[in-house]
Amino acid sequence: MAIRLDYVMRETGSNLARNFTLTFAAIITVAVSLTMVAASFLIGQGINNSFLGLRSEQRLFVYMNPTASEEQTDAVSKALDDSGQVDEVEFYDRDRTFEEFQTLFRDQPDLINSVKPEDLPTSFRVKPESTDAEIVSSLGDSLESLEGVKQVAYAAEYARDVQRSVTTLNRWVQFTGLILIAASVLLIFNTIRTAVFARRREIEVQRLVGARNWFIRMPFIAEGLVHGLFGALLAAGGAMAFNTLWKRNFVDQVSFELLNEIRWDTGDVVMSIVIVFIVGAITGAVGSGIAVSRFLRI
Amino acid sequence: MNREERPEKGTIHVAGKDIGALPGHKVPDLRRNVGSVFQDFKLLPTKNVAENVAFALEAIGRPKSAIKEAVPQILDLVGLGSKAKNMPDELSGGEQQRVSIARAFVNRPLILLADEPTGNLDPATSVGIMKLLDRINRTGTTVVMATHDRGIVDTMRRRVIELDNGRIVRDQVRGVYE
Numbered sequence A: 001m002a003i004r005l006d007y008v009m010r011e012t013g014s015n016l017a018r019n020f021t022l023t024f025a026a027i028i029t030v031a032v033s034l035t036m037v038a039a040s041f042l043i044g045q046g047i048n049n050s051f052l053g054l055r056s057e058q059r060l061f062v063y064m065n066p067t068a069s070e071e072q073t074d075a076v077s078k079a080l081d082d083s084g085q086v087d088e089v090e091f092y093d094r095d096r097t098f099e100e101f102q103t104l105f106r107d108q109p110d111l112i113n114s115v116k117p118e119d120l121p122t123s124f125r126v127k128p129e130s131t132d133a134e135i136v137s138s139l140g141d142s143l144e145s146l147e148g149v150k151q152v153a154y155a156a157e158y159a160r161d162v163q164r165s166v167t168t169l170n171r172w173v174q175f176t177g178l179i180l181i182a183a184s185v186l187l188i189f190n191t192i193r194t195a196v197f198a199r200r201r202e203i204e205v206q207r208l209v210g211a212r213n214w215f216i217r218m219p220f221i222a223e224g225l226v227h228g229l230f231g232a233l234l235a236a237g238g239a240m241a242f243n244t245l246w247k248r249n250f251v252d253q254v255s256f257e258l259l260n261e262i263r264w265d266t267g268d269v270v271m272s273i274v275i276v277f278i279v280g281a282i283t284g285a286v287g288s289g290i291a292v293s294r295f296l297r298i
Numbered sequence B: 001m002n003r004e005e006r007p008e009k010g011t012i013h014v015a016g017k018d019i020g021a022l023p024g025h026k027v028p029d030l031r032r033n034v035g036s037v038f039q040d041f042k043l044l045p046t047k048n049v050a051e052n053v054a055f056a057l058e059a060i061g062r063p064k065s066a067i068k069e070a071v072p073q074i075l076d077l078v079g080l081g082s083k084a085k086n087m088p089d090e091l092s093g094g095e096q097q098r099v100s101i102a103r104a105f106v107n108r109p110l111i112l113l114a115d116e117p118t119g120n121l122d123p124a125t126s127v128g129i130m131k132l133l134d135r136i137n138r139t140g141t142t143v144v145m146a147t148h149d150r151g152i153v154d155t156m157r158r159r160v161i162e163l164d165n166g167r168i169v170r171d172q173v174r175g176v177y178e
Helices: A002-018 A020-055 A070-082 A094-104 A109-113 A133-144 A155-198 A200-209 A213-251 A266-295 B024-033 B049-059 B064-077 B093-105 B123-138 B150-156
Strands: A060-064 A086-092 A123-128 A149-154 B034-038 B111-115 B142-146 B160-164 B167-172
Touching: A002 A020, A002 A155, A002 A213, A020 A155, A020 A213, A020 A266, A060 A070, A060 A133, A070 A086, A070 A123, A070 A133, A086 A094, A123 A133, A133 A149, A155 A200, A155 A213, A155 A266, A200 A213, A200 B024, A200 B034, A200 B049, A213 A266, A213 B024, B024 B034, B034 B093, B049 B064, B049 B093, B064 B093, B093 B111, B093 B123, B111 B123, B123 B142, B123 B150
Parallel strands: B034 B111, B111 B142
Antiparallel strands: A060 A123, A060 A149, A086 A123, B160 B167
């Protein structure tokens, strides 16, 4: 057995070194595609987690008419304070709404310059007592009927929009990831095919003297696996980098309130790395397996 | 005979077995018992003589210790003991064929199959090769040789089977080329 492991490692090593450019290309492609797989897994987990968060954090946004009078605004405020259904109320005057507006759209200076605080409505951020959707809904309806109230928006709806966008984005990431995995399989296939061709004399002699089929195939399958696993190793680093970047840019930033919800824990990151290695190994084995069965006549 | 190619018609039996009916995974065993030598030697140009022979033993899973023992032995047998470290391109045609024979015989197969072994060699060298094959035959190994070399057939006077268009037209115990 010792000679076989020794032999396989030696042969695989020389195969890899011989065609380094092709090997390198294959590994990089695997790495990029697997990083996308990891990222989409994490985002998916985050979306799942966030549904739970939202369910316990229903919010109502009561938007006043820009032309509403002070009495009307006070009346709404009083109604909210008196209501047994309301847990917390927060009033956003025009300046505060404008501040929030500026933060949300800070990368669109033209938009900010075209809007003045007077153009923006005032609003009440309402946290209902109940988490029951029906009760919250009827609370919203009764608030909407008050004078001066333009519209009542449900955080859930707003959040659902964000959810939908992120899910769509995630689908695109998955789609791209899948295409890249297919490209990886092709590249590995090509690399192994080249390796088989380069070793055709040795293979012929091995066949003639009666080497077992798997013995002849093994170094090439091993080579494919190396591509897949090395790519996975790089992708593991990529996943961790993605994790750090996401946390830094979205979770800890106050303005992306709802994107805050999309978070995952270390366990998820570990899981994504495990997935990456499994998919990497499969990609490598499939790519080389197909090449070997098509080009290695036994 | 080693199932490199399949016959269009008819069957081939080797050592009592119909090799056409052999399942794929049994073919390596057949080939281990049919050592092959070819007109073009089929040596690996990047390995030296000893490594070429060792390669065949590695391929069938022999341990390093056994290989270390067997290779010098077989090289002595074929008369290339002193050339173990030479590369194939440093050898003459006759010497390369000897390496080929060494590789085919090192595992003591039942049959040594030689396909035009002297095809690329001059008459003088061919004699040497035939002497070697004769020596191998004396150890009990069956030697099956395909050849167009009239001189060798007439000299050796062994069993001659003549084929014409895939048909056996003659089978003589001590035959000549005709």
